[in-house]
Amino acid sequence: MKKILLTGAVALLSLFASKTVLAQVGAPFIHDPSTIMECDGKYYTFGTGGGGLISEDGWVWNSGAVRPGGGAAPDAVKIGDRYLVGYSATGGGLGGGHAGRILTMWNKTLDPDSPDFEYTEAVEVASSLVDEDCDAIDVGFLLDPSTGRLFCTYGTYFGFIRMVELDPKTGYRLEGNEAIDVAIDCEASVMMYNNGWYYLLGTHGTCCDGVNSTYNIVCGRSKSPTGPFIDNVGRTMIEGGGKMVAAPEERRFGAGHFGRIVLEEGVEKASFHWEADLDLSGRSTLAIRPLLWKNDWPEVGELVAEGTYEIESVRRGYALELSVDFVRAQGGMRGFGRGGDQPNVVIENQKLEEVAGDWPEKTPIRISDYMNRPHQKWSFVAVPEAGGYLGGPYFKIVIEGTDRALTATADCELESAPFEGTDAQLWRVDQLTDGTYRIMPKAVPGCDQPLCLVSVADSTPTLAKFNFNSDNCKWNLKHYKGL
Amino acid sequence: MNTRSILRIALVSALVLLSCTAVSGQKKNKKIDIAEALSGYFTPATDEPATPDTKGFIRRWLLLEPISKPNRSNTVFTDSYIREAFANEPYEGMFTTLPTDGQKVKVMIEKQAPVNLTAGRPMMPTAPAEPVFEKATLVWHALDSKLFNVKLFRFATGLDKERYGAIFEAYTVVECDEDIENVRMAVGSNSASMWWLNGEEAVILSGDRRMVMDDCMSKRLTLKKGRNIIRGSVINGPGMSDFCLRFIDEAGKPVRNIKISCK
Known part of the structure; x- marks a missing residue:
């Protein structure tokens, strides 16, 4: 009960x-x-x-x-x-x-x-x-x-x-x-x-x-x-x-x-x-x-709904993730065309508890192939006491099922760290005129410039000035699953 | 009183009588020159058949002076409401017999207080608790609309009839040289309306409608060789009443190889 x-x-x-x-x-x-x-x-x-x-x-x-x-x-x-x-x-x-x-x-x-x-x-x-x-x-x-x-x-x-x-x-x-x-x-x-x-x-x-x-x-x-x-x-x-x-x-x-x-x-x-x-x-x-x-x-467009998303770079189509060891999922390699007489079975997605045990408290952030793995699933949760901006509240963005929050660092880079509610962990999410998204920290420690999440390389994110004419500055929120 | 005076009085009396019979209706009659009163929006239909305009809109219609039916809001026009309202034949034979220009008919109407147009921005008068009905004499008018959308509101105001809270009845005749298959009747109306082709229901537009070209279309129809009779009923509470109607072929093109008359 x-x-x-x-x-x-x-x-x-x-x-x-x-x-x-x-x-x-x-x-x-x-x-x-x-x-x-x-x-x-x-x-x-x-x-x-x-x-x-x-x-x-x-x-x-x-x-x-x-x-x-x-x-x-x-x-x-x-x-x-x-x-x-x-x-x-x-x-x-x-x-x-x-x-x-x-x-x-x-x-x-x-x-x-x-x-x-x-x-x-x-x-x-x-x-x-x-x-x-x-x-x-x-x-x-x-x-x-x-x-x-x-x-x-x-x-x-x-x-x-x-x-x-x-x-x-x-x-x-x-x-x-x-x-x-x-x-x-x-x-x-x-x-x-x-x-x-x-x-x-x-x-x-x-x-x-x-x-x-x-x-x-x-x-x-x-x-x-x-x-x-x-x-x-x-x-x-x-x-x-x-x-x-x-x-x-x-x-x-x-x-x-x-x-x-x-x-x-x-x-x-x-x-x-x-x-x-x-x-x-x-x-x-x-x-x-x-x-x-x-x-x-x-x-x-619509306001960003609270929920769990893949954060996909428009630059390459890769996904934002924790920089942790890639853990191979169950199911293995089934070969090509062999064993066709065996009944089909359902293989479950990899679960957080299968992989998170060895994750350090703080980890760098990177971008990689989207495989629907726990370290790629980001939950957007509004933080009402943090106020908002024109048309939206600030969000904390954490790995689903954890307190590992996307955090702006003093060197204008990114890491995941336990959520403490600092401005570096509060994110403004604007849908842009082309339907993609800009993701900005409320503040970057030691920086008075507004910066946003940028895919500076296919696999490397950073914080930099927003440029609408660059796909590096744009993200898609995909595979939504409501909280 | 000399002979000239008697003749003058007789002439004036005859003219007054004539004008009354031409515009009799729900309100007390006064002399109205139909062509003059409607000149901004309509002209009297001629004997020569008309054709649709360049976009296929039918502009020649027989219109019955508005039947008073008070409604303070247009949100009541559900499917069932308008079906019931339009199922009530205003006078015997109206659903089955093509009226003629100038034909006078007796119709039961629901009375409503006159609209106050001068006191700032008044709302519709409050309806009496118990509706009061009375017989009224209404007249059919054969008209050509100057606009693609037939401005029923201006038809009513031009004749000094009920402008709000009314049902408007319309007829027209489409003549075809041969069968025209797979066409659709395309209608827009303010507010709700229903339309029939040769006695068969073709289109219904329920709800609080705006007049939008090609808002609703019928299923595929056949305009048969010879005369095809279209009948429509439009209902509105407050606001401007109008409608537009045309036929569209399978390629989405307006049907224009037809003739339009009121006979």
Whole structure:
């Protein structure tokens, strides 16, 4: 009975642990979050109704952001050293009138405690009449990195999504600019630019229905910022087209109101809300996920789940392992074609207890052929008290069934050592835009540079600066087995 | 009162009567010029048969003025809900007899309070605890849509009829010179809808739908030589109602060698 209780307790702890991995921590409750902005080392997002969330590290979020004006569905963009914040003065409702106003305002800082914190007076940049084929809410900004032009999209299911162009110096509508219809039957639109393509993202499905919300984020793309935005099967978004970008997860439903965050080349995040997170009372919560690019189409990736993985180098396809003696597995050599009349038997995988007895307390780390051996199986376990980064918690990475933790050393190399919770044993794991992973220690002893796990030779790992254009810096997490 | 005055009064009375019969419906009638009222989205259908547009969308439809059916949310449109709602024949013979342009029919509707369009951003009016039904006279209109998607919402607002919480009924006739086999009826609608070809169910779009081109398709069908009758029903609560419909061949190409009429 005691064993059963222990097993049950472990199962419950595992369940709790996996929950902490997949949801933002703190009180991340928000609807229609604006694109996440970084300001003086903190992260900010605003939501419908006023106010918003602040995070020190990108993982733990709490209320505290300040946005006046109330209304619905804001967005934000940093232009120069100022932040342009937009919102709509009206707020949702398919069953009535549809007079709406899009307003913009500036602030030098998003930190409400800063002496520089002061919004300018909001100005109207777009509007809709009570009964026209548009509902001017849900503003989204794109500061075009290729031209410096500032585009603003808005609208809901009620008619067209429209685009206007703003003056990036003033935040006002460009004089003489006419609104363009760019999509129908979606809302929470926003544009992106990537690799020569302009993307229009919109949210489809049912909003605001808790766990039954079918909200999902789709997109079309165009070589022109004004469209037409075409999906993967050739439909324009004016025809209702759209390729999926963010869909529900197992415990989270209703992805809506997309925002893109580019941290550096190859490292991007998507922010949006879940209409309902079943692990957080079914409330509407902030979501941050890796943003992937596949054949020039955006796609939201998944957070790293706690579990046991092979850490495979993209450079060679070999696996990270403890540098210990290779122990030959049972089964031996059966010859070629002989003994065919004998019955087949199942040969078990090599077990930890068969090989770990002679392992020293600390061992170097190397890379070698993946053979599904105990010294190649790495368990990723979130360490909630260690905080996190934009979109993920820090992990300890240990050989499955042991306390042998992947550890950064003072000479910028690697070893396994008993886990003590130091920053050298806490790892940040980002899925990159190509779907591979970057693995970084929270800190390297004696080094103030951010370094990541690198396959410097086919069989030799080290810690070095990240370069997205080098396969040496990329890893695959394979053969997942949940904890 | 002289003779000229009497004649003037008689003429005005006749015009008023005429306008009332042309647009009678759920709301108190007032004079509406159909072509003018719908001019942004529709034109009256002509006697000449139409053809599908370049992408194969059928734009000529007989549309019945919206049947009031209050729904505060579109999330109720499950398969069984819409099957039951659409199984209720609005008037005797509607499911089996092609209507004509201008035909007036008497339909039982569920009353709803008028939508408040001016007070900020109002929600749908709260439905009364007990639904109240009444007979209403509705009219069929033969129209050509200016857009690939038939804007039922603007059909309703143009005629000053129920814009939210309504069922829309549609008919069209597809004429073929010969059998066209292995085609699919491709439909998108906002919100849920059902479609029949020659009396046989072809496509159902349940749930809180957005109008997406080629959202749902039928199984492979045969458009027979001669006349083929398409009937559709679209239901919506709040939001904009519309639909688009075309036929797609086995190669994924739109079927365009057909003629479209309302007769």
